[in-house]
Amino acid sequence: MASTLESKVEERKDNNEKTIDREKTCPLLLRVFCSTGRHNALTEYRRGNVPPNELQIYTWMDATLKELVNLIQDVNPDTRRRGTIFEFRLIYPDLNKPIPRMKELGTVTMGQKGFDDTKTLLQLGFMIGDFMDIAITHPSRGPPPRRIRPY
Template structure:
């Protein structure tokens, strides 16, 4: 009996979004960025067609990296310049699973001023950014990030309403109080 051989092969595919952009010939897109020091903006601030008041407009391309965007934010935001400051990125976009166009936040990664990190070279295209999405950046000075896990820095997931319209944040905050000084 001949056995059918099964062969696997790993192939790195480059989609059209990951090809380098010719910045001389390609028109940049408008990226609407909302920065907040010490926390992210609440997802509720993006409800009903409104946006937070702390908007920064950046003209860039889909091949822009998180580190490149961090540099642009540091140019205009003095809180972000200090060495060791973490800039945590979240994408705010329509929820594809809900037909009534609710927005949801998704963690993209973080950069740390003055340090190299694993998320530095992630591009908007790799992170599935679509034109019209918002970028929400939580700026955490070095003292604010000590002892906090990644989800605590994000802050947005717990403040988003669940399917019943209730806030999940109350239970989550109680569970996260262990081991922290207030």
């Protein structure tokens, strides 16, 4: 499923980063691969191949993980449920071997503020051409409701 989204125009200033003027800066293409309950296997990224579950997002280097979650929810409403967990991995080429490398980036949980929510692509070491692999875990439905017996 290949979709194209554009991040909402928003300026952000961080002490460690220079401000990106999203009105004047051309966005980059971020290739995202989402799976339910697990990450895609690293072997699926070998020899120029990619998994079939691609989502294409146009965004900027100052985009946060939370912002990426919001864009994914625009095309996948099932992920909007409170407690849904998004686990981010960066997939990038190993320049010395034909095997791609992987780096854990962080986790965002719907309905909860977290430490990783405000991490940006730039802070996480993303480079144009890298892939983002996201495991989406829906909250458990919990045990069935107890029935109360009338006396």
